[in-house]
Amino acid sequence: MELWFLGTSAGMPIANRNVTAIALQMPQNRGTFWMFDCGEGTQHQLLRSPFRLSRLEKLFITHLHGDHLFGLPGLLSSRSSLGGTEPLDLYGPPGLREFIEATLRISETHLGYPLRIHEIEEGTVCEDDFFTVEAAKLDHRIDSFGYRITELPRTGVLNTELLAKLGVPSGPLYGSLKSGRDITLEDGRIIRSAEVVGNPLPGRIIVVLGDTKPCDSAIELARGADLLVHEATFANDLVDKAGEYGHSTTLQAAETAQAAGVKWLLITHFSSRYSSEDLASLEAESRIVFSHTDAAVELKPYAIPRTTARNSD
Amino acid sequence: MELWFLGTSAGMPIANRNVTAIALQMPQNRGTFWMFDCGEGTQHQLLRSPFRLSRLEKLFITHLHGDHLFGLPGLLSSRSSLGGTEPLDLYGPPGLREFIEATLRISETHLGYPLRIHEIEEGTVCEDDFFTVEAAKLDHRIDSFGYRITELPRTGVLNTELLAKLGVPSGPLYGSLKSGRDITLEDGRIIRSAEVVGNPLPGRIIVVLGDTKPCDSAIELARGADLLVHEATFANDLVDKAGEYGHSTTLQAAETAQAAGVKWLLITHFSSRYSSEDLASLEAESRIVFSHTDAAVELKPYAIPRTTARNSD
Numbered sequence: 128m129e130l131w132f133l134g135t136s137a138g139m140p141i142a143n144r145n146v147t148a149i150a151l152q153m154p155q156n157r158g159t160f161w162m163f164d165c166g167e168g169t170q171h172q173l174l175r176s177p178f179r180l181s182r183l184e185k186l187f188i189t190h191l192h193g194d195h196l197f198g199l200p201g202l203l204s205s206r207s208s209l210g211g212t213e214p215l216d217l218y219g220p221p222g223l224r225e226f227i228e229a230t231l232r233i234s235e236t237h238l239g240y241p242l243r244i245h246e247i248e249e250g251t252v253c254e255d256d257f258f259t260v261e262a263a264k265l266d267h268r269i270d271s272f273g274y275r276i277t278e279l280p281r282t283g284v285l286n287t288e289l290l291a292k293l294g295v296p297s298g299p300l301y302g303s304l305k306s307g308r309d310i311t312l313e314d315g316r317i318i319r320s321a322e323v324v325g326n327p328l329p330g331r332i333i334v335v336l337g338d339t340k341p342c343d344s345a346i347e348l349a350r351g352a353d354l355l356v357h358e359a360t361f362a363n364d365l366v367d368k369a370g371e372y373g374h375s376t377t378l379q380a381a382e383t384a385q386a387a388g389v390k391w392l393l394i395t396h397f398s399s400r401y402s403s404e405d406l407a408s409l410e411a412e413s414r415i416v417f418s419h420t421d422a423a424v425e426l427k428p429y430a431i432p433r434t435t436a437r438n439s440d
Numbered sequence: 441m442e443l444w445f446l447g448t449s450a451g452m453p454i455a456n457r458n459v460t461a462i463a464l465q466m467p468q469n470r471g472t473f474w475m476f477d478c479g480e481g482t483q484h485q486l487l488r489s490p491f492r493l494s495r496l497e498k499l500f501i502t503h504l505h506g507d508h509l510f511g512l513p514g515l516l517s518s519r520s521s522l523g524g525t526e527p528l529d530l531y532g533p534p535g536l537r538e539f540i541e542a543t544l545r546i547s548e549t550h551l552g553y554p555l556r557i558h559e560i561e562e563g564t565v566c567e568d569d570f571f572t573v574e575a576a577k578l579d580h581r582i583d584s585f586g587y588r589i590t591e592l593p594r595t596g597v598l599n600t601e602l603l604a605k606l607g608v609p610s611g612p613l614y615g616s617l618k619s620g621r622d623i624t625l626e627d628g629r630i631i632r633s634a635e636v637v638g639n640p641l642p643g644r645i646i647v648v649l650g651d652t653k654p655c656d657s658a659i660e661l662a663r664g665a666d667l668l669v670h671e672a673t674f675a676n677d678l679v680d681k682a683g684e685y686g687h688s689t690t691l692q693a694a695e696t697a698q699a700a701g702v703k704w705l706l707i708t709h710f711s712s713r714y715s716s717e718d719l720a721s722l723e724a725e726s727r728i729v730f731s732h733t734d735a736a737v738e739l740k741p742y743a744i745p746r747t748t749a750r751n752s753d
Contacts, residue, residue: 138518139483139514139518140483140484140487141487142487167480167483170452170480174453174454192549193543193547197510197517198480200480200506200510201459201506204452205453208451209452225542226543226546226547233535234510234539235582399521
């Protein structure tokens with residue numbers, strides 16, 4: 128499970144940093160991937176990543192400001208040109224449908240795949256056999272959402288060596304044991320699921336927030352997450368400006384991470400006034416409050432481990 | 441007078457080549473510049489050029505396909521963020537106003553300068569003391585325009601040394617002579633303008649076409665131009681595909697240049713199937729018909745000389 132930042136700049140691109148987009152790759156999804164936000168130039172950044180746009184499966188927009196949105200028409204169009212034929216699910220705040228329909232209609236862009244646009248509210252946004260995605264409204268100048276992706280726990284591994292030793296024939300009985308049911312063999316012996324199935328693998332929780340001021344709903348949505356992606360548009364000396372524009376500072380992002388009890392904080396969405404060289408000092412500011420913080424670097428894979436072992440680094 | 445290609449790829453970006461945009465810098469415009477088309481990522485390309493987005497003065501859109509259009513909302517927004525306060529004139533086919541108004545409204549983008557949107561028809565699009573811009577409709581899948589920029593001739597240089605020798609006092613008489621009027625001095629001598637003013641400097645004619653199949657109106661618009669910018673989406677072996685999609689091949693672009701009697705042809709808008717390494721062979725194909733052809737290279741200045749001396753190169 129890996130997260131890639133395709134853009135970490137707020138408002139507009141600068142040399143070496145693009146506007147917001149995040150790609151998420153999960154092993155369950157067999158080569159497809161998800162994305163969060165789609166600033167202008169996101170399709171260009173994908174060309175520099177291992178992701179193939181035609182395999183994009185779901186795209187979640189946090190809010191409709193241009194630096195999170197304006198790459199969408201081009202990306203949707205190129206997904207078609209690059210041979211994407213599978214449906215694409217697009218989630219985002221009300222207004223998203225009008226934006227897509229207007230831009231594609233006026234440019235006479237025809238997509239070679241079904242585009243399913245979902246204008247979201249708070250609550251469960253989508254779920255499948257592996258993940259649940261919930262959304263909550265944050266506190267920004269316009270409607271801005273955070274997404275909480277919960278990976279469902281996976282049942283433990285079947286101890287096939289032990290089963291062979293116990294004389295359990297492979298087949299449907301294995302399935303019963305794996306799904307937690309005890310079985311009785313023909314000779315009357317009872318085999319308990321718990322004896323032959325390892326511990327379940329806990330699911331991971333990833334929370335990606337849109338632009339926001341510090342707010343209770345951000346803390347609630349991020350509660351106990353393995354990874355929180357939080358904007359830190361400004362350094363702490365610009366806390367007044369952050370408030371005025373509905374943004375957070377490095378310290379405020381860290382305070383939310385701490386209050387929510389998350390395990391790892393990645394800060395991003397840095398004002399274009401900050402060059403790549405400034406990011407270390409932004410990171411250091413956050414770490415004063417929440418030590419396990421990293422300032423996101425573009426086009427670098429962030430692996431999200433299943434355990435909490437990374438807390439020790 | 442310099443032309444810069446900010447993108448030479450048709451349809452979508454590839455590694456090292458972006459979608460269409462062209463910047464034009466003229467000495468008369470004192471540090472401001474004009475642009476033609478604005479594919480996604482144009483503002484990113486400007487960051488790699490000497491142009492300052494805040495100094496963009498006029499922007500001409502040839503047609504509303506996404507690869508010529510989708511960079512516009514982000515570019516307009518960033519021009520504001522970068523301190524552009526002077527008015528911006530935006531020209532393009534009907535539908536342009538709705539595209540801009542919808543994208544800026546939904547994203548709640550507020551510009552800190554007057555944006556003047558002009559939906560064009562064929563004929564004169566704009567004119568000032570130095571240039572006239574005319575448009576003509578071409579032959580593409582949707583309305584597509586070409587622009588003809590005519591630089592007005594500049595009056596010749598006043599020979600002030602000779603005037604001093606003749607005893608003509610500097611002042612209003614100089615202006616009269618420079619503007620072509622003969623004068624009579626107090627002692628009755630007549631000074632003829634033609635004797636003291638050098639030859640006028642001829643104006644240049646630049647023609648930038650939108651996507652098009654070969655058509656008479658392209659030839660008419662380009663007639664006698666110093667420089668013609670023409671799409672060559674496909675090599676000649678794909679002439680059928682070019683026709684099907686309303687595009688031109690390398691040979692067809694060259695045939696239009698020849699029929700119009702232009703002095704120089706720059707081909708661009710190469711299909712994303714062609715890498716940078718393929719451009720030399722596309723150029724070679726055009727040169728079979730029209731020898732003074734160059735395949736446009738991104739982020740390289742093309743100086744447009746006032747004389748026809750470059751014909752000899």
